[in-house]
Amino acid sequence: MGKNNRIPLVSVCCMTYNHDKFISQCLDGIIQQKGNFSIEILIHDDASSDHTRQIIEFYRDKYPDIIKPLYQEINQYSRGVNIWNTYMFPLVKGEYIAICDGDDYWIDQYKLEKQITFLQKYADYNLVYTNKIVINELGTRVIRNHPKYLSGNLFVNLLSGGNPITTSTVCIRTHDAFEIMDIVNSIPFRTVMGDLQLWLALAIKGKFKYLAFKSTVYRLSSISLSHSLSVNREIRFSKHEYFIKKYFADIFQVNIDKKILERTYYKNTIRRLFSFRKEIFLSYVFKSVKKDPFLIFDIKIITLVGVKLLKSIL
Structure with missing residues (x-):
């Protein structure tokens, strides 16, 4: 240099x-x-x-x-x-x-x-x-x-x-x-x-x-992966991303279903919470599936849940 x-x-x-x-x-x-x-x-x-x-x-x-x-x-x-x-x-x-x-x-x-x-x-x-x-x-x-x-x-x-x-x-x-x-x-x-x-x-x-x-x-941030502040931060981050994406889709007139953006929000939050304790992760997965039942058919979410459950057994 x-x-x-x-x-x-x-x-x-x-x-x-x-x-x-x-x-x-x-x-x-x-x-x-x-x-x-x-x-x-x-x-x-x-x-x-x-x-x-x-x-x-x-x-x-x-x-x-x-x-x-x-x-x-x-x-x-x-x-x-x-x-x-x-x-x-x-x-x-x-x-x-x-x-x-x-x-x-x-x-x-x-x-x-x-x-x-x-x-x-x-x-x-x-x-x-x-x-x-x-x-x-x-x-x-x-x-x-x-x-x-x-x-x-x-x-x-x-x-x-x-x-x-x-x-x-x-x-x-x-x-x-x-x-x-x-x-x-x-x-x-x-x-x-x-x-x-x-x-x-x-x-x-x-x-x-x-x-x-x-x-x-x-x-990664020093906040504990089991700390409620850290969980809330990850959820806020995903919500922020959702609003950013919706804004860009609107101003640039991208024909994208609002339901897809919402589903992406849930999927990204689930992905972010994968590193947290099993109880925290699964609790959010269940809440998300309750709001959008089609998430239960998403292969990536199925895989993450399976891996998390398997780790808790081994």
């Missing part, structure tokens, strides 16, 4: 909040990228109350041409501010944008080179993403049910199915990101949760490519 003594080719955007246990690993994974290109690392620290800021300052002193922090004195996420639109994207200088959240980290030193090479070769693709490894806060690998990885024109797939894209694996062109901001900003409700709206807006304008290698370690 070249030193950033010129306009960077890649702007790596990193959002962090109380990640002092993880931010060093995140930054090391970015800095260790190999390739004949320069980067900048834009770090937005959302008023962390731990030692995250001090660690970022250590890295800025060590890599002053690369590390470019932005510190908040008051937490912006809790105030409903869209941090990407308001703070991150306006600072981007690179031709490409990659994202790595502060509690995730990259494990492939050629991640950026592989993704940039693809985008340079294929102009009709505007987003590249990869596989990942999932761990918990203790660093233990976690097996989670995940939507099928897909390539091509994915707009309808994103509306009617799950979201296969993990944010910290993504690389996009900067001009594509700026072109969709009007679409994203037109959404008439709060969208600080997740990045599905970005992927949907990008999918309208171009194709996505899944590169089949594991570039990233994605860290």
Whole structure:
């Protein structure tokens, strides 16, 4: 990776909040990228109350041409501010944008080179993403049910199915990101949760490519998988996705049955709750089937229930 003594080719955007246990690993994974290109690392620290800021300052002193922090004195996420639109994207200088959240980290030193090479070769693709490894806060690998990885024109797939894209694996062109901001900003409700709206807006304008290698370690939240707050968070996340999908289907006049969107909401929530305790998972499955009896014939749900029951026996 070249030193950033010129306009960077890649702007790596990193959002962090109380990640002092993880931010060093995140930054090391970015800095260790190999390739004949320069980067900048834009770090937005959302008023962390731990030692995250001090660690970022250590890295800025060590890599002053690369590390470019932005510190908040008051937490912006809790105030409903869209941090990407308001703070991150306006600072981007690179031709490409990659994202790595502060509690995730990259494990492939050629991640950026592989993704940039693809985008340079294929102009009709505007987003590249990869596989990942999932761990918990203790660093233990976690097996989670995940939507099928897909390539091509994915707009309808994103509306009617799950979201296969993990944010910290993504690389996009900067001009594509700026072109969709009007679409994203037109959404008439709060969208600080997740990045599905970005992927949907990008999918309208171009194709996505899944590169089949594991570039990233994605860290699950520290909230216990048996904690009611965590369950409610997963359900809220799915509801948020439902409203985002309905909005995009309406404004772009996609002929998709509302019942399909509702069924997708139930299926995605069931998938998200698969890692939780058997009682929590099965309780939500039964509630969902009661609201939409056709779910009982879904082979993926049948498989998840079977696996969960089998694990409880073994």
